[in-house]
Amino acid sequence: MTHIQTIIEELTSTVEAIDATETKELADAVLQANRIFLAGAGRSGLMGKAFVMRLMHMGLDAYVVGETVTANLREGDLLIVGSGSGETKTLIPIVEKAQQLGGTVAVVTINPTSTLALLADLVVKLPGVPKEQTALADETVQPMGSLFEQTMLLFYDALILQIMEDKQLDSQTMYGSETYETD
Numbered sequence: 001m002t003h004i005q006t007i008i009e010e011l012t013s014t015v016e017a018i019d020a021t022e023t024k025e026l027a028d029a030v031l032q033a034n035r036i037f038l039a040g041a042g043r044s045g046l047m048g049k050a051f052v053m054r055l056m057h058m059g060l061d062a063y064v065v066g067e068t069v070t071a072n073l074r075e076g077d078l079l080i081v082g083s084g085s086g087e088t089k090t091l092i093p094i095v096e097k098a099q100q101l102g103g104t105v106a107v108v109t110i111n112p113t114s115t116l117a118l119l120a121d122l123v124v125k126l127p128g129v130p131k132e133q134t135a136l137a138d139e140t141v142q143p144m145g146s147l148f149e150q151t152m153l154l155f156y157d158a159l160i161l162q163i164m165e166d167k168q169l170d171s172q173t174m175y176g177s178e179t180y181e182t183d
Contacts, residue, residue: 014128015151028166029106030055031167036078037078038051038052038062039091040082043145045082047149048156074103075103084109087116095120109124124155126152126155
């Protein structure tokens, strides 16, 4: 078996374990929010950036925390935080500040009893192994947090599909073919 086949088998087993109710709750929160903000560190943050790009393609007002063009979070906004361990120290003050400003906080994590998850209004548990425990894990052959990060990307893409369905959008609408005329 190739490494790619092994990774696909791992991902197949992780995505099957994602709670559909939690996914729908997060999709609803995205649609109800005035604006959406995403925070994450390292590769988890990169997966979040891909998600924000798709939200923007749908015409939603979405930002990545820490970028130079990010707006200020206000009451009625949603902050989504991605953290495998749920203990990323740099993300805790961001969550606390968002709550002080009246924002809703959702956390996507492996650990639903983590510091970030306990602070959150909404938690989505994704299967995976925290990067500091992969050497001891039987669940993955991949290094560090790769399985979680890959699962997160697939989860975010599935969440986009749910939101597209709820908003009755398709790829052509998102791509903008209906808004641009060609001569």
